[in-house]
Amino acid sequence: MSVPVALAMILAGGASPELSVLTEVRSEAALPFGGKYRIIDFPLSNCVNSDIYNVAVLTQYQPRSLNEHIGIGRPWDLDRAHGGVHLLQPYLSRPGETGAWQEGTADAVRFHLDFVQEQSEDLVLILAGDHIYKMDYRPLLRYHVEQRADVTIAVRSVNPYEAHRFGMVTADPDGRVTQFEEKPRRTRSTLASMGIYVFPRDLLVHWLTGPGQTHRDFGREVIPAMLEAGKRLYAYTFLGYWVDVGTVQAYWEAHMALLAETPALELHDPEWVVHTKSEERPPVLLGPDAHVETSLLSDGCRIEGTVIRSVISPGVHVAAGATVKDSILLTDADVRAGAVVDRCIVDKHVLIGEGAHVGSGDENTPNRDMPHVLNTGLTLVGKGAEIPPESVLGRNCVVRPHVKARTWSDRMIPSGTTVPA
Amino acid sequence: MWQNLDYVSERRADTVMVLSGDHIYKMDYRPLLAYHQEKEADVTIAVMNVPVEETHRFGILTVNRQGRVVEFTEKPKERDKGTLANMGIYAFRAGVLHECLPRYAQQYSDLDFGHHVIPTMIAEGYRLYAYRFDGYWVDVGTIQAYWETSMALLDPDSPLQLYDRAWVVHTRSYERPPAKLGPQARVARSMICNGCIVRGRVERSVLGPGVYVSPGAVVRESVVMNDTWVGPGAVLDRVIVDKQVVVGAGVQLGCGNDVGVPNTTYGDHLRTGITVVGKAAHIPPNIRIGRNVVVHPHVDEEDFVSYGDEVPSGETI
Incomplete structure (x- = not known):
């Protein structure tokens, strides 16, 4: 059977307050990941690697980063006369x-x-534009046609303690969905919806303009109502790596997972290239006293100090005598001599002054402004911020984007503190 | 250039720059062109000062106080011609190319700018000017120069300044993931590209995209190009390895102290101790390979059989 032809619609407009300062300046889909990528690169690359060349990206919240990144779609071979990538903006x-x-x-x-x-x-x-995974969509499309389904939902098995975060699907032995519970507190199902749906175009149009015209959300409203209406819903089980990095902790863990010797998400796979927009940068330069282990280094970075278990984006500079450990450093971050960065996520163009210590001590007081978001010991430094020399920041701290070094009143920042702009 | 003059006339440009494709330098051509206009020159030649003991390797321009070229000597044996070396970078008034090249081509079948065009133009009274360039410029025409130029990149104050965002050197890059350094990796004073996986030691080396250095392997003072695989325990010392080479486990590539034994076939070029491996060659496990050795492209494991477990310095495979 030939592969059915599909239009892909990537939903990339949602705000993600759980990611704190990281998503203050961009949508989650545009969030950098794995050194040189952005999260949207994964679904976009999945599409072209699955021979889907008509792709719409639906934007809304903070779309500028995303628009600049995708452009006319050249890195994904989506700059074409027929199909290609369409950036769909909200409008009145x-x-x-x-x-x-x-x-x-x-x-x-x-x-x-x-x-x-x-x-x-x-x-x-x-x-979804904010999931990280490598998936060939062709078997899913084939399955949809074979089952003569009205809607097919991609699912993966999750641990029971995670079920409350997902739409949980129960299916009969043939794969037909018998029950769908959105973020249930208790459930016997272990199949979580991945937010990936296959619809026949006409049914989608009909449903959203007719019976479901008040429905705002696929998981919460459309899918349950269709099930109720007796539609043929099928579950397609995906076995590979998939992660929704919707929290700071999940974002950090997904990075640390890349550093395994055989990571679940293999980026060095010539058969499934993840494409991205790369700036022209020189190779990585390691200085005479550089010490780097278990890390990813993107092009254009210069390492003269120590980097351990960290993911380093393009153009980052780690000066001699500086130490970066268990951290994520985004593009063009500059860590000056003698500074220590420990369990931090440092956004683009951040300057960490000489001898500063970011992520210090064992005191794990949750962040006072967002205790539910930052309580695992990670410290966040927002885009373009400056950390003054010799300052000390504890755990679960947040430095707001674009804070200038001269505006800091105190250089000892205890755990759980937010440094305002 | 003479064979492509019709293309030049179609362009309608009034100045033609002639550049070499095999020089490594960063140069803003605009001041040169401005100088060319200011002097109302027929030809402006970019020159750089070289040490007097190296003048015999270059075309040397002798200029008067206004910068006008009065004499051009290709590779002079005497040291009295000055120290301004021709960089092979010319700005021509387009009309001059049309006037001169067809005539000179009648005289010289192997018409060369340095050997024929420039000296004849001086003799005929054309206005030739020298433009001084003070930046970094290398003609990597030898194995040794290529290796030295690569090693110079590793100096944190490298004269080429690849990390200058105001003068980006563009290239066609394949999409590759960030370089990955494993828990046992030790990399210092080196340059590594996207897609590399380093699980062994790399010292004073340049690794191209997608190079894999296995655990226990050592790469020292070497240049290794795209997608070459270095097996466990292999040791590379002062070698230039082309793309897609397989260096078997336990291979010693560039070993021994007899760096002075020149290559038996290419003795002129390979006499400084550097061993060179051609594209996609396969080197069988556990073999020892000496200095100044050349391994030709696409050589296979079987081609080493007659050497047993050691290829002496100066061999060509």
């Missing part, structure tokens, strides 16, 4: 219409149904 459809801001995944798609109807593909593949 009629003068005076209120509430044009999209309020969920189904709402976002409904906004662009006119676009969907113009496309020639019979199937629509709905994807």
